[in-house]
Amino acid sequence: MLLKDRVAIVTGAASPRGIGLATARALAAQGARIAILDLNEEAVQRAAGELGKGHRGYRCDVSSHEQCRKVVAAIQSDLGPVDSLLAFAGISRSTRFLEVTPEEYEAVMQANLRGTMNICQAVVPGMIEKGGGSIVCVGSIAAQRGGGVFGGTHYSASKGGVQSLAKAMARELAPRNIRVNAVAPGLIETDIFEGKLTETRKAEIAATIPMGRVGQPRDVADVCVFLVSDWASYVTGVVLDINGGLHIH
Template sequence: MNPMDRFRLDDQTVIVTGAARGIGLAVAELCVHAGANVAIIDILEQQGEASAKRLAEASGKKVRFYGADLRDWNRAQSVVQEIGNDFGSTQVLMNCIGIGPNTEVLKISAQEWQDVMNVNVNAQFFIAQAVAKSMVESGGGSIVAIGSNSGLIVDRPQPQAHYNASKAAVHQMVKSLAVELAPHKIRVNAVAPGFVMTDMTKDAIANSGWLPIWEQNTPMGRMAKPEEIAFAMLYLASDAASYVTGSILVVDGGYTCW
């Protein structure tokens, strides 16, 4: 066996949440290149359908889209069942859903706080729990979540107390899941990106003038490309990381070194 084959996901079923665009889409595309069949889950149905169709046509792999609001516990359970019926057992979950509004702490409403927690924490947990149940039955698997360096430090200058708190919660959730699921041969890890050039950050950049500050505070002097985060997630999902669980892999261009 070629040792580099351990980075591949040949004929495995990978669920990627939040993959209609952004980091999730880059992850789905990389998984297809690594040999996987991919189930995309997103609330953005039109974009999700188009992304799944494009990836399937380009790769020849099985790629399907499932519209689902994962803030709903029941829907998280049912969509995993649907995917199981269509694909068989799932070996990998790439949990890429998240939102990041920028609001000053004194102006955050109760609804906005709940919205961030519902997407970034609750939805991530609901789908991870549902997939973990299926992985227990099939003999194991790997779950990789999107955290953030904002779960480790307070990024500046944007105001985002709710986002920071949600990502710290994701990191602790990942560690807790890793401990409890290890006996079932399920590994759970997270990637903690710094600033990544996605549609979400482009909107913030366009109206804020924050980009020069972000770049100045990053030793590598630039934002990440979505595929640079995807490669880190692929490593954690693959057999190349077979002894890695409960880890938060920081991919932030050195931002948290200062």
């Protein structure tokens, strides 16, 4: 029970086959009390209920600074001081560069980069007050390679921003005993690719991955448990690849 009685917020964690919910399950299995955040009220309550007694679901649009501030205050009141934040909320778009509209660019940046900034700004004051904490931000192989299998240029840019944000926060917050790391998943088989990742396409992609398979949500979840646990107590400012060897650099 690496995380017994600790409180963890997981954003973007209501999708049944998503990385966020897989991570929430893994954290709960290690004893943490989970606050699930997502856009759909019914979905967050269903996801929290799946985890069992003691876990809570909250509707929150992380692109809103005010909603983030209010929901973190509610979580602190309901569950206690927050020990860990795992910022998974975001959107993916595969639009080609010259076809990206200003509106779509803003939507991606707001959800991915601004959303990460908002929820971190809401959580950090409480972590400072309690004497420390741990944050995991979610980047992408798309930020490292200049595009992924499905992510477009604006998506890649947003995730590059998230990874840089995590490093900068790690440097600034380390003296306050707050560790900040990022994970950079490769292609992970989740609901986000529903309708796009056919069995034929999945086999084609798997053939390009040294480990011979597409990633699963639990592959990312287990790494996140490590990063927020005391086993990673001297790890901060890292962008940790989770891609089966697809991008070795």
